[in-house]
Amino acid sequence: MITTLIAVDGSDHSLRAVDAVCRLAAAGLAMDVHVLNVQIPVESGHVRMFVEADAIEGYYRQEGLAALAEACARLDRAGIAHTRHLAVGHVADTIAHYATQLKAEQVVMGSHGRGALRHALMGSVATDVIRRVDAPVTLVR
């Protein structure tokens, strides 16, 4: 069993990462699949002053479930058992944290493959994850 962590954000790129895992499974690789979505924290002191903690958590859950939904549906259709995870934090740090906690033997994620300008502006979460994780990281465009 290869412990596999898929990081998804609901984008087409991350769904292609899911498809890649489905192909590995179809080829006969036995995997313990974990699907993770990371929400960027929205709460500053101000937000917490005006919005209940429950409402903030509800917001994370709603956004997270939406991001996970199609990825998990594809895994279900392929008959791949998986565990869902939702967390709030710095995106790359959190993916690395889960990879370590789960002792993931591979991490699979989408890469946006943005243009040079957007890449320079926003950088790439994928690059940061590679730097932080010891396991092999597969990037899917």
Place this chain on the structure above:
Amino acid sequence: MDASTFLIAVAQIIMIDILLGGDNAVVIALACRRLPEAQRAKGIFWGVVGAIAVRIVLIFFAVQLLALPWLKLLGAVLLVWIGIKLLLPEDDDAHEGMAASDNLWGAVRTVIVADVVMSLDNVIAVAGAAHGNMALVVFGILVSVPIIVWGSRFVLKLMDRFPAVITLGGALLGWIAGGMAVSDSAVAGHFGELPGWLKYASGAAGAVLVVAVGKWLAHRHARKAEVIEISLDAPSGAPRGKQGGQA
């Protein structure tokens, strides 16, 4: 005010709006979350209108007030504090949030109160950066509108990817505070004509002060756990109230 001074002030105002205006959008969206679908757009619309109106009124008063002796010094002290707070991690035990309302006017009320509190820091900073130039103030408000409405996602992503942006923002607030302090009419009255370089020296000192104190305090603050796991199976339509710690 010559063209380059104007452009620099514009850039400063945009930076301030990005750093201090982003959470306003988050509050508006969250406060309207419980509203029925049909009313949500209305709630968000009136929340944004309120946020803009509150900013216009407050900045108008702030610019008038800053012309009075000593108040620029006070504003400078406030700005240094706002800058330092920007650099600190959030306290965990901070506040009891207001209950999210499920009717339209309750939500709008929450949003307006939030607008007043949350635009205060923004207003002082923009008034400081605009040097009393109302054209700049109006421009600053116009720029902050799209950021309030659409920008929060982008701002959050930017801060997630580049935490250094926040340090830069703190330094900028310190810089504005420094320039503001020496342009106070009471200061000029005391020391007579001040040399031109003093404004820059004071600004630099303000920037260094904010970053140094902010970093030092942030270092001393015990950092909270950075990864928070959210349970996936709490029903999203659950009745309000504490739901307890679900694993």
